[in-house]
Amino acid sequence: MLDKLIRKKGGEPKTDNADRQLLDETAIPGHVAIIMDGNGRWAKKRSLPRIAGHHEGMKTVRKITREADRLGIKVLTLYAFSTENWKRPKPEVEFLMRLPEEFLGTYLPELVERNVRVRMIGDHEHLPPHTRRAITRAMDETAGNDGLILNFAMNYGSRAEITEAVRTIAKAVAENRVKAEDIDESMITDALMTAELPEPDLLIRTSGEVRLSNFMLWQLAYTEFWFTDTLWPDFNEDRLQEAIGVYQARSRRYGGVDKEDTD
Numbered sequence: 001m002l003d004k005l006i007r008k009k010g011g012e013p014k015t016d017n018a019d020r021q022l023l024d025e026t027a028i029p030g031h032v033a034i035i036m037d038g039n040g041r042w043a044k045k046r047s048l049p050r051i052a053g054h055h056e057g058m059k060t061v062r063k064i065t066r067e068a069d070r071l072g073i074k075v076l077t078l079y080a081f082s083t084e085n086w087k088r089p090k091p092e093v094e095f096l097m098r099l100p101e102e103f104l105g106t107y108l109p110e111l112v113e114r115n116v117r118v119r120m121i122g123d124h125e126h127l128p129p130h131t132r133r134a135i136t137r138a139m140d141e142t143a144g145n146d147g148l149i150l151n152f153a154m155n156y157g158s159r160a161e162i163t164e165a166v167r168t169i170a171k172a173v174a175e176n177r178v179k180a181e182d183i184d185e186s187m188i189t190d191a192l193m194t195a196e197l198p199e200p201d202l203l204i205r206t207s208g209e210v211r212l213s214n215f216m217l218w219q220l221a222y223t224e225f226w227f228t229d230t231l232w233p234d235f236n237e238d239r240l241q242e243a244i245g246v247y248q249a250r251s252r253r254y255g256g257v258d259k260e261d262t263d
């Protein structure tokens, strides 16, 4: 059993080891989804413009992608831009729409080298062409990779996703390819943009907000949630391990009884 336990390795020497986790490497969540909140607040605390927080948050994306890969997570979904985010001031939106290019310009070679596959969920047709091009190129260049799936939710909204799925199925009914009484949960699951992905095992939201904000409403039905006050730019390997540690402790507590019948 002890050899099944792994300890975080590498990094600078720490004065305090309390945040280091013993994780059960046989029970790493397959799919971790993260709402990366608190970038603006991180900047404000330092009297910096909000965009400085977004830029710092991008570096955390790289750090957490590497750690997720190292831990053996199979799918990492990151909520990068919601359909609501268009309401922000135009210069901020324009800055955000440059981040995929900057991120991929810097890190795509590393992702390719690490066998990471880049994917995206969300409405890509209404992204600026330069943003779309960068993401499409990254998806194409990593299409043959079979390691970690790095799935960006970009211009994503869960209700819009479900609405689109309903439309697809309604069309199939109208064209007599499907009978209304044959519509079941799996048909809806298969009509969502996450059709090829497993459901998230663990949802993390940073920055103290305790809401789903229209993120993966269907897919999160059985997911464990973990919330932290840590702002996204301050999120790190130790916090990810802490989240996974909590996830594992909860799984152990179920102790073989049905997850949905623990009372």
Ligand code: V07
Pocket (backbone or CB within 6 Å): 036, 039, 054, 055, 057, 058, 059, 061, 079, 080, 081, 096, 097, 099, 100, 101, 103, 104, 118, 134, 135, 138, 152, 154, 232
């Ligand atoms: C964004 C940095 C992370 C915190 C959240 C807001 C700001 C990485 C990407 C990205 C997206 C697609 C892709 C490659 C990278 C990104 C946006 C914002 C819009 F293929 N970080 N990041 N996209 N932030």
